[in-house]
Amino acid sequence: MRLIDRNMTVFLGGLFILTVAIPLMQGNILPGYAIQLAGKYLCYALLAVALDLVWGYAGILSLGHGAFFALGAYVMGMHLMREIGTRGVYANPELPDFMVFLNWDSLPWYWLASGSFAATLALILLVPGCLAFVFGWFAFRARVSGVYLSIITQAMTYALMLAFFRNEMGFGGNNGLTDFKDLLGVSLSSPEMRLVLFIASALALAGGLLLARAITASHLGRVLVAIRDAESRTRFLGYRVEHYKLFVWTVSAMMAGVAGALYVPQVGIVNPGEFAPANSIEVVIWVALGGRGTLAGAALGAIMVALTRTLLTGWLPDAWLYALGALFILVTLYLPKGIVGALGDLRPARKQSKEVPA
């Protein structure tokens, strides 16, 4: 299996062209906020790739991947809060505004590392990674699978949502973290910073795709597919199924965390709503639409749905949920392999029909 197959070539090529073209077209052909919007879509795409890695290749349907995304987002948000410094409403050099408002006199211990950018980068990987590792350790060891696993992943993100809504948790409660000013001393609203974040998102997506592809194209990836298709048989062949699952699950969660971390500076806010179970389920339909187990397809699906959402909520706000609902039904019924999978089916069929008369 080649690392960069045909789908991957096309997608990465397209991604490169867009990354160059969107900044050039912004302001003349595209509206001024196009870079921010495109950067947001790329983060969604990375989240979709992360989900496709576990669902498409290991058969783990996570309804809680939004939790890892949101955790990465919160880690980044905490760093951005610390960078506000004395420019906040209460001008407290140490504490974010909401802590001053709650009459807290010092930073909770879990906020201490957020002052350093390097530590934040590490935590973006570590926090979702650790949660996924612990959760996966328990879940896979007990052989929780199928719909049961889906339901408890949903419960996980729901529990986190409830927890983050509490003011006492120290993450801004209902309002979340917002009013960010700058990152590494550069204003978040400056065109340069936006361009950098956009390009970083594109690079993260490309990197995520390549990493996922490297995993799935390896021997480990084949074992994963075997687990997906016949878990018991794989176990009887002597593979430690739970170790494979745990590995890919943790990698996927870290990838989702990176997506969340890149998302926050581009949208300027993170609140407990990111943990809502509905968000996580929506990610699943991105993957299903683009094509489960195709990686590039998942990214494509995310971008397509997000773009449709932006356009449709602008024109016909009420129609969006109908469209999303219909998408869930129609894709599962009529497009089980997604767009990329369906296109893939067309090609060999043509080749075969040529071969048969010959």
Add this chain to the structure above:
Amino acid sequence: MRLIRLILLCLIMPAAALAQSFEEIARALPEGSYDDRADRVSALASSGDPRAEALLTALVGGDLAVLKSDGRLVIVTDGSATDALSGDPAGSVTRRDVTPVRVNNNLRGHVRAALGTLGLVAESPAARTRAAAQVEAAPDPAQLSALEAALSRETDTKARDALEIARASVLLVAPDATPDERAEALALIAERRGAAAQGRIRPLLSDPALKDAARTALADIERAEALRGWGLTLWQGLSLGSVLLLAAIGLSITFGVCGVINMAHGELVMLGAYTTFMVQEVIRTHAPGLFDWSLAIALPLAFLVTAAIGIAVERGIVRRLYGRPLETLLATWGVSLILQQAVRSIFGPNNRQVGNPSWMSGSVEVLGLSLTWNRIWIMLFALAVFGFLMLVLRRTALGLQMRAVTQNRAMAAEMGIRTGRVDALTFGLGAGIAGLAGVALSQIDNVSPNLGQGYIVDSFMVVVFGGAGSLWGTLAGAFTLGIVNKLAEPLAGAMLAKVMILIFIILFIQKRPRGLFPTRGRAVEG
């Protein structure tokens, strides 16, 4: 003891013993020593005469006077006089026409106490009870004699109870009561009044004679209160459990039989609630008299509406996805989004008003706990639905077939069971029960398009915890989670309690991946 009281009684109430008429005593009010006059006031108050209240009120307010012209006793208000005994107007008077009946502070206090006991001799037992409660709220040693007189006459048990407590309250503050009497009174109050008496008993801890009695009484009260608190928590837990049972039981049978998770279940519950709303709207405009029957009418309608939608979803979508449970989950999520948005488009995003029928409002007192009728009815209803489902599963042909399909689909099909039909009917039944749950939940929750979303995660937890497809498991799961939730709430707060329960279930699945009551069979092997 009793003899002493009796003697006391006779000493205190010479006026009554003399059996003078009300008029004679009243006319004698201005005369004699303040002690004699105090006795007369007591006599007037315990006479049971309806004129006593106005007379004594006027006396304490300084409005009672004697007309200089003919010596009549009058009540003066704003310069016009009324005969205090006959109630006839006695013309307008100036200050010079009358001699006010004098009162000093001592007598004024005595009159006030007597006024408080007036109701004790009222006609109706309810009025006597009220008066006793007033005495209890502001006890005055001067009222003791009137209370004891009233007690000796009292025949109504409720009024007697109130009088006894009032007497005990008075004894507690009476300076001349013996320590034994006071200790007895203390015990009586602590026993009958419970927590409400804590404030009254606590100051007695500094009284050397009553210290020990007060301490034991307070400890008893605290123990009783703690017990009541546990009872209340248990009740709330059972109530939450019955709601969870209603929301989850339909989900559980579809999961058990068809092996699919119906993500639109919450929305079917919501549709049941909206059906109730529609029924009540029609009743309001066309037949307001039927309002108390609105829930009874809504139940079958909600069942039919949601069961029809359920069967349509099964035939149209779920049927094509059998063997792919995860895809079913996604497709039914799509259905749920569409149903939610449809309700939002038709009824608007705001809460809709669904009323309680009269038999569901109010509350009842059981063992010191105030239980609201709507919660009681919902609990009974949840158990009734459970019993109904049990009957369907155990006693009908469909139930037999459903159990067969749950255990082994392929074998059931071999035996000639039309599994497709069983699936559709099961799905319809599960959806119909969601509709019934919606009717019940419309009574305690906001009827909005988001109604179903609030229950979906919780009902999944119940199903996972109890074991899919097992009715007993769902019952046990629902009540366990309900009670645990309410037990944890005071310790950790509502949100954290929920988080803890979710973590607990995630850990629980480690030990029993198929829930408390795992279904034997193949359908649940995903």
